[in-house]
Structures are given as C-alpha cells and as structure tokens.
Amino acid sequence: MKIGIMTRDGNGWCSTQLRKALDKKNVTPICFSYRQIIGRINYTPEASVNKIDILQDLDALITRPIGRGSLEEIIFRMNLLHKLERSGLLIINPPLAIERSVDKYCSLTLFQEHNIPVPRTAVTESHDEALKCFHELGEDVIVKPVFGSRGVGATRITDPDIAARVFRTITFHHGVLYLQEFIPHKNSDIRAFVIGDRVIASMHRIAKNWKTNVSLGAKPVSLNLPTELESLAVKAAKVIGCKVTGVDIMEGPEGPVIIEINSQPGWRGLQSVTKTVIADEIISYILSELKA
Template identity: 30%
Template sequence: MKLVILSRRASLYSTRRLTQAARKRGHTVRVMNPLDFTMVLSTRNPELYYKGRKMDSVDAVIPRIGSSITFYGLAVVRQFEMIGTYCVNESNAIARSRDKLRALQLLSRADEIGVPATAIARRPDHARRMLAHVGGAPAIVKLIQGTQGAGVVIVDSKQSFDSVIDAFHAIGQNILIQSFVKEAKGTDIRALVVGRRVVAAMTRRAVEGEFRSNVHLGGSATRANLPPEYRKAAVAAAQRMGLGVAGVDMLASDEGPMIMEVNSSPGLEGIERSSGVDVADAIIAHIERNARPGRTRDKVGK
C-alpha cells in the first residue's frame, strides 16, 4: 500500500515508529507536512496539491495533527476524504475529540462510559455557582483548548476557585469545572485503542507535589494490565468519538473507570516503552484490514 503520514516533523518518535512499521510490513510511506498542502475546490472536483504538485492517489492516510494547526490540518484530512482516501482517523472524529466539551457531551450519553461531574458556564458569576455541582472543592479547572496538562488547575477552596475563574475569564478563555477524583492519588491510565481493542495500556504517576500525571511533566509510566471493565470503557469511548486509533485517558474511581479525555493523535513513545508492545505495528495492521478506496465512516463530501 501507499501510505501518507500527516506530520510536521518526520523525526518525531511516533512518526518515525509508524514509518518503520509500515516499511517493515512492505508498504511505501511518505511523511507530509499538513501545512504544505494546497486544496482546490470546484463543483464535484476536489483537488489536493503538495508543495505545488498534484497528489497522486494513495491508499491510506495517518493523521498526526498537532493542536496548534487543528483548523488547517483537519481541512487537509477532509480533502483526502473527499477524493476517496481512507483515513484511519477521520476529520469529524478528530474534531469531536479536540473539543473537550463536545467530547464530554457525547461520552456522557453512553451508559457504559463514566465521566467525572462536569460544569461549564460562560459568565464568571454563573461559574462561581457551578462549584457545588461538581462536589465542591477540591475541584479541577481546565481550559477547553488545553493539551498535555497545560491549562489544568486544581483549586482547593472557594476563594482560590473564584480567583482562577476570574483570571481565566479576564483573558477570554472558556473553561470546564470537574470533580476531583481523590482516590486516583495522582495516577491515571492511558489505554491505546486500535479498532475495537486495547492493544496497550500504561499507568502514569505524577511527580511529588503535582496532580497531573503527564509524562512530559515529569511523571513516570509503567505497564498496566487493565480489567475488562476498563478495556470496555476505553473501546466504547474511542468508538463514541468515531476514532480508529485513540489514546483514552481514564482515572480509577470508586465508581469504576472515569474517562477524562480521548486523544486522536496519541504519542507512542511512553506507551511502547512502558508496555513493550509494538503499537505502531498494530496501527499499520489495522489499516491493512480496513483501508478501501472511498471508505469513510462519516461520508464527508459524499
């Protein structure tokens, strides 16, 4: 097969591993920067150019779209869909997962998926009244647009909550307020879902004095053996978003798994090294089973 990986840097660990896995399985692969594409639209005739040259047909696309280029990156993925190219994660699915509020709205409608109590209000005076809806302090305040732990704050009192709310609203940021799952004790679980199964999982632990367990913030990661309940929740969350490949972040609560976020471009380095699983190979194998010309689940442009 001819594969394209949409990534701004071929040297990134995840991009390198996907490239290696694809070539090892006998495929040709090109890493292409989404920002170097030009899209041309006319009636029933979408076209796609890369660095000035019209794109030849390819069999599948692996989007690795960074949050800073979401708008243009998704437009490129959408254009690939419109010309009939299989994308392992489609534009609509990526867009759902990137919008934290929209994602939680969708996840909260599924009986088999647990989510933490969440509230959102645009006006500061309304937001102040929302603390009671998530169980009071301590609570978590998140920027809707934040990634990798950025824009996530824990508030331990009503006074600190009010101060954080005022600060975020002063700079025009939309925020979520969520209950604090104290029994998680500074750990979370990342499950890597490919298709309809969890292929690898890791437990991430925050450094002392930090509640965010993201590895890039100094947290540690170890292999996790997930109970069936957690595997089922992770797969259900990925499917709810419509993602073929997803990193599902969960907390272990007294009520069972709580889904915190579904990532459409999960990093492979931490989970491959902690679990020992060749996740990149599993992703390429999934593409081999599913890639067909014109095969898009959301039928964008059809």
C-alpha cells in the same frame, strides 16, 4: 503503495516509528505538514503537497497532532481532512473523531449520552456562573482548557477567592471555563491504547502529583487491563469514532471514570513498558482497513 503521515516533524519519535513500520510492509511513507498542502477548487489536483496528488497518489493518511493555530487555520485543516475523506481517502483518525475528541465538552457529553462514566463537569463562558459551579462541584475542582492537552494549563482550585480571580482572568482572555470535580486518584491513572475494537496495550501512569501526564514526568508502569475496563475503553473509542486512540481512565472512589480520549496520542511511554510494537499494530490495522 504510499501512505501519508500528516505531521509537523517527520523525524519525531512517533513518526519515525510509523515510517519504520511502513518500510517493513514495503509501503512508502510520505511525511508532510498541513502548511504545505494546496487545496484546489474547480481545477486539479484537488489536494496536493509538493509534487504529490494526495487523492491519486496516497492510499491512506495518518494524522499526527493537528497543532496550534488560529481559528481560521484549524478550521481550514479540518475541512481539508473532511474534503479528502469525502473523496474516498482513508484517514486515521477520521476528521469527525478528531473534532469530537479535541473538544473535551463534546467528548464528555457524548460519553454521558452513551452511559460511559465521567466526572461531574460544568462548562460556561461566565465567571459568575462558574463560581456557582465551583460550589456545586464541592469546592475542589480541576479547571482545564477545553482544547488542552498534555496536562498544560490544567489547575486544581480549592479556594473560592482564587477561583474567582482565575475565572475572571480566563474569561477576560475569552477562554471557556471547563470545571471538573477532583477525582481522588492517588496520583495514578490508566492509559489504554485502543486500535480498531481492541485494547492493544495499557499502562498505569504514576506521578508525583495529581497530573499523570507522561509528558510531565509521570512514570509508565505496565498493566494488564481488566476486561471491564477494556470494554469501557473500546466503547469510548467507538462513541467518538477514533480508530487509534489513547483513553485516559481514572479509578475513582465510585468506580472508573473516563477523563478524556486522545485522537492523536503519543506512545513512547507506553512502548517502554509493552512488548507489543505499537506502530506495527497501527500500520497492520490501516492495511487491513484498506483491504476491507
């Protein structure tokens, strides 16, 4: 059996963990990047990478971060995944789930439609309208890139003059303005790691400021997640369609809210505070899906 790992760096920490977990199960890992793939139409193989016929030779495909790219590159990568999935390849996470979670507007609207609590959020292309929303949201907002990740580019704004300037700058560069009410969280939040319909591990992330991303230095602290929050995280994963995912939960003054869901999560920080071998869990899940 062979399982592909779509990754920019096959020697990265998470990919190495996945390769080891596959080795243990006697499955051959094949690492490659999007750039190496050829998609063919009206002749075969329909998708190949080096000498490998993706649809014939691979039993499943694990997607690691899709990376940055032009609109054309990203849309091609997503359509390639959709094509492979239509042709019967098991892809974790499925392309639709990647699209839904990468776009914070898309995921938060879906959460709200399914009664999953989220912070009040406003999204617009207009800096003037954004300024109105800044006041609506209580003049203490987080402005984030709609497609951002790892806390990069998120800013807290409490001053209307700074808000006006920042909003103008973002629209000048054709960015979409994503404004969210600030949730007081004492510099800590929760990351729940969901595989299938289970939370397999979770942690508190304790930071020195309001950004609790581990990649920005927040400290992982082990956590036994209360059942209600487990159910919430699993429901969030289901609504988006993610099979392996990191769900960010904040405990606000009015109860828990989901801030985002990550379809291509890292787990190095989480692994340091749990005995569960996360890569083994991911691979066992994929193998069970292949049998089902």
